[in-house]
Amino acid sequence: MQPKVNISFKTLCGEALQAIQANKARSLLTVMGIVIGVAAVIIMVGLGQGASRSITTQIQRMGSNLLMVFPGAAGSQVRGAGGATNTLKAEDARAIARLPGVARTAPEINTGATASWGSQTWVTSVTGTTPEMPLILNREVESGRFFDEQDQRGITNVAVLGKSVVENLFPLGVDPVGQTIRLNKIAFTVAGVLSPTGASTMGRDADDIIYVPLSTAQIRLLGVDYVRTINVQAQSPADLERLPELITGVLRERHRLPLNAEDDFTIRNLTAILEAAQNAAGIMTTLLAGVAAVSLLVGGIGIMNIMLVSVTERTREIGIRMSVGATEQAILLQFLTEAVVLSLTGGAIGIFSGVTANYLISALAGWPTVISMGPILLAVLFAASVGIFFGYYPARRAAALNPLEALRYE
Amino acid sequence: MKPVVELTGLTKTFFLGEQPAHVLKGINLTIPTGEMVALMGASGSGKSTLLHIIGCLDRPTSGIYRQEGKDVHLLSKTEMAGLRNRKIGFVFQQFNLLARATALQNVELPLLYAGVPPTERKTRALALLNRMGITGFERHRPAQLSGGQQQRVAIARALVNHPVLLLADEPTGQLDSRTGLDVLALFQELHAETGITIVIVTHDAGSAALCERIVYLQDGVITREETVNNPRNAREELKKMD
Structure with a gap:
């Protein structure tokens, strides 16, 4: 007899959604970390890319292959003072x-x-x-x-x-x-x-x-x-x-x-300066997104914590499911699905908040923002990974329970 | 035909603290297909442990357990889960229903793990709930049902995947005598209708007298087996009470 999970994916998702809905307030608080993390990544990357893009537009508008010659020595502190500027x-x-x-x-x-x-x-x-x-x-x-x-x-x-x-x-x-x-x-x-x-x-x-x-x-x-x-x-x-x-x-x-x-003059390559500014903007974006990603990690730990509590609370439920024929794999998958559905729901709310925030920032503060598929896909991927990574340990614990002991758990 | 349950030299020892507790000390028992048998004994006699092993919820420490001729004591955890799902229906004293699921969802649960498609799950579960006499309560949660109704839902859940073996651990322990007798009547009727093999653990001689055979346990050994010549008929007794 080959070990096999008969339970369908759709059924698993249904069970997971039911469990999440049974405790709405707690589920929402659990995913808050993911929501904030994903939203922060999207806002940061959106702002950073917006800044980069406006610099690119400036470079294009400025004309290509442009040098500027200014009077006065480079780095001179007396620029603008008397004779130095008249050369x-x-x-x-x-x-x-x-x-x-x-x-x-x-x-x-x-x-x-x-x-x-x-x-x-x-x-x-x-x-x-x-x-x-x-x-x-x-x-x-x-x-x-x-x-x-x-x-x-x-x-x-x-x-x-x-x-x-x-x-x-x-x-x-x-x-x-x-x-x-x-x-x-x-x-x-x-x-x-x-x-x-x-x-x-x-x-x-x-x-x-x-x-x-x-x-x-x-x-x-x-x-x-x-x-x-x-x-x-x-x-x-x-x-x-x-x-x-x-x-x-x-x-x-x-x-x-x-x-x-x-x-007595200075030659500046403005394109190079703007390109440097663009690089700096890119580095800033990466750094900010990195900081935002840390909150995703924290969110993941929150999910793990709640899933562990959930496994303990639902020991009896696990026992009942095992007594009617749930295999270890089915229990593992059920809790893993729950964690992933939780984190993906958080990710979806986070994307919505992030994109909305970007529109608001553009509309109210006038800062250019760019909403691209890249960071959104990345955030979804990250949220799912967080769910799998931090959901696995609690799910493993649930699946390893002895059916009889789980049934007796009060 | 191979007997449903065949136990040879079965032992179970628990290791709790320093002293090992020998709960079962060499059980030899055969339950032929289609029999309704009672396991009787005082608390601590090992009857529940024996039922858990028969129900694949626990493993023997040593000895042989054959189910329809197949060695169960050698199976993997996953294979044991498969037997619990398809061959065995278990009814507990505390009902053990999922608190946040409806009666219907509870009955469907074993079918979920058997991979039965949703529409068929529902049809089968509804039909059984109907047979158990709880039509109209399908959407109720366990807390909204009486003890008797909850145990009927649990029996429906035990039967929904057409098991060969129905096991009941003190099924009337949480019920008043009248409701308890009603549940036992249901077991008798199911036995008569489908010929399913039923094992009931009880400490009550009256309940045991409803079965065809009584196996007495004491301190982990079978002390006596007795065939009941004229089992009580629970349904008729209920009618007389009215």
């Missing part, structure tokens, strides 16, 4: 543009300005740059045009507005193109409006900006001859690796730095 000139950008492997460059200088149209005013930031800027930043002109080389040379007062500026300056139905606005009381003609990017870069609204020709900004708005940043787009990732050295050579030569002098 970069528009001519430097043109020199860099002639290097092999450089697709285009765009120097820029920024200032805050009060824009006004009629009686409407709006404080925003103004960037003076060259016509290459929209190509580097992947920005498109929605209506009108971006300024060109002619505007640059002619130092004309033209402005290209971001969508947020348009919304704050012009009433609905007014076409801003061709209108005259004032920037710090100087009249500018609106040449075009940029398509919205929809989101912010580094916490700033990327649509709350006005672009004017670099020469106009330098002479008419600021009265300076230097630039704050030179954006450099390389032709390929390989060029991106190579370019800092070439740029350093050109700039040192142009700035006539002696051999022992420090660079």
Whole structure:
């Protein structure tokens, strides 16, 4: 006679559900640990992936193969203090543009300005740059045009507005193109409006900006001859690796730095910085999910505890079942099924709470969250394993009972 | 035909504390198929232990137990469970019903472990409950039933998987005499209807007199066996009482 469990899986699940329902309040408290654990894993991973994704979006929006050159030495504490920030000139950008492997460059200088149209005013930031800027930043002109080389040379007062500026300056139905606005009381003609990017870069609204020709900004708005940043787009990732050295050579030569002098500029690979930030976000996600997973473990121990109590409480029931022919295997399976059904129920409640919490966080706090199948499947798998692992020992104890002793148990 | 139960030199010793307790000291007993037999003795005589061994709830320390010619004392735990499920129906003094299950679910329980499909389980359980005279109480839990009704549910559970052997350990011990007689009448009727072999453990001579044979136990040995020539008829006695 081969040992065999005749009892069907469906019947086992039915018996398990019945036992769980018989003690609803206790069952719910038992699975609380699993619920919190699973929910925590899903929330943490959701937030972490949301952060990673928003960084990825920023990288994509920023334009690819981008280097930024800033004035002042790297790590210098006197950046922004006097002469150190005046070293970069528009001519430097043109020199860099002639290097092999450089697709285009765009120097820029920024200032805050009060824009006004009629009686409407709006404080925003103004960037003076060259016509290459929209190509580097992947920005498109929605209506009108971006300024060109002619505007640059002619130092004309033209402005290209971001969508947020348009919304704050012009009433609905007014076409801003061709209108005259004032920037710090100087009249500018609106040449075009940029398509919205929809989101912010580094916490700033990327649509709350006005672009004017670099020469106009330098002479008419600021009265300076230097630039704050030179954006450099390389032709390929390989060029991106190579370019800092070439740029350093050109700039040192142009700035006539002696051999022992420090660079008076800094080259940053913003893509690399964002990628590092993304890695950091990934590590944070893993760590947080790990901490959350510990609560799953604690939840599992809770299940084991209750299952052990349950086995003791139900010794007589086990005896009765054995007396009518339940094999050790059937008893083992019954209690194991109970533990797994418990932990899976907890897992399901946890998934529901976690996903709901993620939606609420997105909706209320505005943090980006991502709900993907990965962590959900992982949580379910983990919950089931917790059930099997922590349910096995109590189930084993139940199955090992002697039927006669179990029947006599009071 | 092989006898249902054949015991040869059966002993049982419990080791509790220092002194081993020899509860059964060499039992030789044969119960042919279709017999209704009483095991009688004072408490401590070993009659319950003997019934537990016959019912595969316990194992003998030594000796041979053959059930329908098959060596039971050599079987594995799983195989013993199989015998309890398919060959043996056990009725206890304390009924031993699952408290949180309904009467119907209790009766279905052995079929669960026999792998019988749900609809057939229900049909068979309902039919037996009906035969036991507890129609209308199928959805009641044991606590909502009287002692007599609970024991009837327990008997239905014992019979639901068509066993060859029905064992009862002091089945009337928790019941008043009238209800007890009613339960015994049920055993007699089942015996007459189906010819099932029945072993009843009792310390009451009146109950024993309902059986065809009485085996007397004292201090772990069979002291006497007696064939009852004219067993009492419980049902008729009940009718006279009314």
